[in-house]
Every structure is written in structure tokens, then in C-alpha cells.
Amino acid sequence: MRKNKLFNWIIMGIFLLLASSPLYAEDGSHDTLSTVIQVMIAITVFFVIIVLWLVMVYSEKNDTEGSGLKKFFGSKKPVSVEEEEKLLLDHEYDGIRELNNRIPPWFNAILYGTVVWAAAYMIYYHVIGSGNVQEEEYAEEMRVAAMQHEALASSGALIDENTVTITNDVADLNKGKEIFDKNCAACHGVDGGGIVGPNLTDNYWIHGNDIKDLFKVVKYGVAAKGMPTWEKQLTPKDIQDVTSYILVKLHGTKPANGKAPEGDLYE
Ligand code: HEC
Known part of the structure; x- marks a missing residue:
């Protein structure tokens, strides 16, 4: 019992x-x-x-x-x-x-x-x-995911060295100049002519002239050559702005005391 x-x-x-x-x-x-x-x-x-x-x-x-x-x-x-x-x-x-x-x-x-x-x-x-049958639930989840993706994309968090594109937006380029003057000018010169770091205004590049190449160098740095990594200090959007500023505004200018070319010629 x-x-x-x-x-x-x-x-x-x-x-x-x-x-x-x-x-x-x-x-x-x-x-x-x-x-x-x-x-x-x-x-x-x-x-x-x-x-x-x-x-x-x-x-x-x-x-x-x-x-x-x-x-x-x-x-x-x-x-x-x-x-x-x-x-x-x-x-x-x-x-x-x-x-x-x-x-x-x-x-x-x-x-x-x-x-x-x-x-x-x-x-x-x-x-x-x-x-709410499975198909509807699926559609709903996809809708929410699309919204989250859009929010992330517009915040710039999804930008990386594979997806980055040049921005020509005036506000972005102004922000880029601000970042450059504050963080980069010490080594590259306010005019980009180069001091410790290479000249960024000429057609010679050590790591390539594509925005993706520049993004990569700035993000990860070149530790052995004295170029710091900026991954921690700058957001992906910041790096897009500053590299766009280099390519759109600084590149092609001929600063008075520009450093001699380094790297390979890119037409
Ligand atoms: C402490 C000095 C220093 C600072 C600060 C610095 N750089 Fe550099 N940078 C260098 C040096 C040195 C190189 C060359 C690296 C090499 O020879 O591979 C370089 C290379 C580069 C290159 C690649 C140039 C090429 O010819 O391929 C880019 C782009 C660049 N820096 C952008 C920036 C930006 C943007 C900032 C600010 C966010 C910055 N750097 C801050 C020293 C510096």
C-alpha cells in the first residue's frame, strides 16, 4: 500500500x-x-x-x-x-x-x-x-530581424573592411577632418603631407589606395612600423569618415613640405 x-x-x-x-x-x-x-x-x-x-x-x-x-x-x-x-x-x-x-x-x-x-x-x-501558425511566426521574426538589421546598419556598426564604401556626405567628411586633426595629424601632418607617418596626399601607397585598404590599416594598425591600431578608440563609422576624408579631401592636394613618396604608385 x-x-x-x-x-x-x-x-x-x-x-x-x-x-x-x-x-x-x-x-x-x-x-x-x-x-x-x-x-x-x-x-x-x-x-x-x-x-x-x-x-x-x-x-x-x-x-x-x-x-x-x-x-x-x-x-x-x-x-x-x-x-x-x-x-x-x-x-x-x-x-x-x-x-x-x-x-x-x-x-x-x-x-x-x-x-x-x-x-x-x-x-x-x-x-x-x-x-499564429509557423509561417506567420516566421514572417514576423524575419520582419523584426530586418528592422534590427536596418537599425544596426544606420548606426554604422555593421561597417567593416569588407563592406566599407567612401562617404561623400558633408557632415561625415567634417567629422572625418575632426577625427584626423585630433588623432592622426601628429604623425601624418594636419595637411596629410606626412611626418613620422607617410604622405597621404600623393599617389603612392604602402598598403593600397582603396577605401577598404585604408580602413584595414587604420582599424588594425601596423604595429611593427609605428602605425597604431584604432579599433578600440574609433567606431567603424568613425574609421569610415576619417578614411573617406583622406581620400576625398586630402588626397591630390600638394602640401608645401610633403614627405617623399613611399610604397607603390597607384594611378
Ligand atoms: C604614432 C604615429 C601615427 C599615428 C598617430 C597615426 N599614424 Fe597612420 N601611419 C603611421 C605610420 C608609421 C605608417 C606607415 C606604416 C607602414 O609603413 O606600414 C602609417 C600608415 C598609415 C596609412 C597607410 C598609408 C599607406 O601608404 O598605405 C594610413 C591610411 C594611415 N596611417 C592613416 C592614419 C589615420 C586615419 C590615423 C588617425 C586615426 C593615423 N594614421 C594615425 C603612423 C601613425
């Missing part, structure tokens, strides 16, 4: 865990579960509780009478060993015969429960069509 009780509690625990797992599966992207979903969850929990209750009642061995619910769900009363003859079905396979036993009430409860559940599911998702 005591063993039986313990077994019941273990079964109940497992059932409750199983029943509640879909709730944890919610990824939090939906702030409010719609009322219909809440009702469906409530119905499921209700059925699970009924089933558990029936399992417990049914497994009480000395309760042969059974309650009203048990009579409703159970198709036949339990039969004693002496009366089993009556339940014997007329077929036989290699000497194996079958008893037409009573179906346990908990089994029927699960069966009827799933039928009701299927009907509710069908109506909600396919007849009324108000359920």
Missing part, C-alpha cells in the same frame, strides 16, 4: 513535468500569450489532472467498486480469475488466446482528452485561422 502511494507520486511528478514543458519552450519573444492559448493550456492542465487522479484511483487495488467517474470512463468492471472464461475471445494464435479485458479508465481519459484537444486545435488554427 505505501509503495503504491509512492509510485503514484512519482508518476504524478513525471506527468506534471511533461505537461509543463511546452510553457518553458516559449522563447520570450511573445510578451503576452493570447487568451485562447491560455485557455488551451488551462484545459490541458485540467485533463492532465483528471488523468492523474484516475490513475491513482484505478491503481488502488482494494477499491473494486469505483466512483461514478470510473464507471463513466471504464467500459467493463474488473473480473475475478474464476470468471475470466467469459472474457475469452474466440480467436487463437499458436495457442495464445486473448482476454477481452476492461480498458483502464485513465487510458480512455487520455483518448477522449486528445479527441477534444484535437477538435479545439483544429478549430483554432485551421477554421478560425487566428492562431
Whole structure:
């Protein structure tokens, strides 16, 4: 008897865990579960509780009478060993015969429960069509992702050495000059003619003349040659602005005391 009780509690625990797992599966992207979903969850929990209750009642061995619910769900009363003859079905396979036993009430409860559940599911998702089915959820997630991407792109956070392009925007170029005068002029000269660092106004480049090449040099630096890395101090957008400023405004000017060319000639 005591063993039986313990077994019941273990079964109940497992059932409750199983029943509640879909709730944890919610990824939090939906702030409010719609009322219909809440009702469906409530119905499921209700059925699970009924089933558990029936399992417990049914497994009480000395309760042969059974309650009203048990009579409703159970198709036949339990039969004693002496009366089993009556339940014997007329077929036989290699000497194996079958008893037409009573179906346990908990089994029927699960069966009827799933039928009701299927009907509710069908109506909600396919007849009324108000359920957020997978395709709609997918489209919604894609829409949100596109918005996030756009926000990131407009903030400049997505710019890197593979995607950077020259900006001709006046405000961007002014910002670029500000950054250059503050951080770069000490080595490259305010006019870009070069001091410790090379001349940035001529057609000779050590690392290439494409905006992507310049971006890379500024971002990662050339540690061995004394060009600092700016990855930590400047945002990708800042680096785009300052390299654009070099190519659009400084390049092609002929500063008075410009340093002699270094690197290769780029036409
Ligand atoms: C401490 C001195 C120093 C500072 C500050 C500095 N640079 Fe440089 N820079 C150098 C040196 C030295 C080189 C040459 C590297 C080499 O020889 O590979 C260089 C190279 C470059 C090149 C590549 C030139 C070429 O010919 O390929 C670019 C572009 C550049 N720097 C831009 C900048 C920008 C933009 C800043 C400011 C954000 C900056 N530098 C700040 C010293 C400096």
C-alpha cells in the first residue's frame, strides 16, 4: 500500500513535468500569450489532472467498486480469475488466446482528452485561422530581424573592411577632418603631407589606395612600423569618415613640405 502511494507520486511528478514543458519552450519573444492559448493550456492542465487522479484511483487495488467517474470512463468492471472464461475471445494464435479485458479508465481519459484537444486545435488554427501558425511566426521574426538589421546598419556598426564604401556626405567628411586633426595629424601632418607617418596626399601607397585598404590599416594598425591600431578608440563609422576624408579631401592636394613618396604608385 505505501509503495503504491509512492509510485503514484512519482508518476504524478513525471506527468506534471511533461505537461509543463511546452510553457518553458516559449522563447520570450511573445510578451503576452493570447487568451485562447491560455485557455488551451488551462484545459490541458485540467485533463492532465483528471488523468492523474484516475490513475491513482484505478491503481488502488482494494477499491473494486469505483466512483461514478470510473464507471463513466471504464467500459467493463474488473473480473475475478474464476470468471475470466467469459472474457475469452474466440480467436487463437499458436495457442495464445486473448482476454477481452476492461480498458483502464485513465487510458480512455487520455483518448477522449486528445479527441477534444484535437477538435479545439483544429478549430483554432485551421477554421478560425487566428492562431499564429509557423509561417506567420516566421514572417514576423524575419520582419523584426530586418528592422534590427536596418537599425544596426544606420548606426554604422555593421561597417567593416569588407563592406566599407567612401562617404561623400558633408557632415561625415567634417567629422572625418575632426577625427584626423585630433588623432592622426601628429604623425601624418594636419595637411596629410606626412611626418613620422607617410604622405597621404600623393599617389603612392604602402598598403593600397582603396577605401577598404585604408580602413584595414587604420582599424588594425601596423604595429611593427609605428602605425597604431584604432579599433578600440574609433567606431567603424568613425574609421569610415576619417578614411573617406583622406581620400576625398586630402588626397591630390600638394602640401608645401610633403614627405617623399613611399610604397607603390597607384594611378
Ligand atoms: C604614432 C604615429 C601615427 C599615428 C598617430 C597615426 N599614424 Fe597612420 N601611419 C603611421 C605610420 C608609421 C605608417 C606607415 C606604416 C607602414 O609603413 O606600414 C602609417 C600608415 C598609415 C596609412 C597607410 C598609408 C599607406 O601608404 O598605405 C594610413 C591610411 C594611415 N596611417 C592613416 C592614419 C589615420 C586615419 C590615423 C588617425 C586615426 C593615423 N594614421 C594615425 C603612423 C601613425
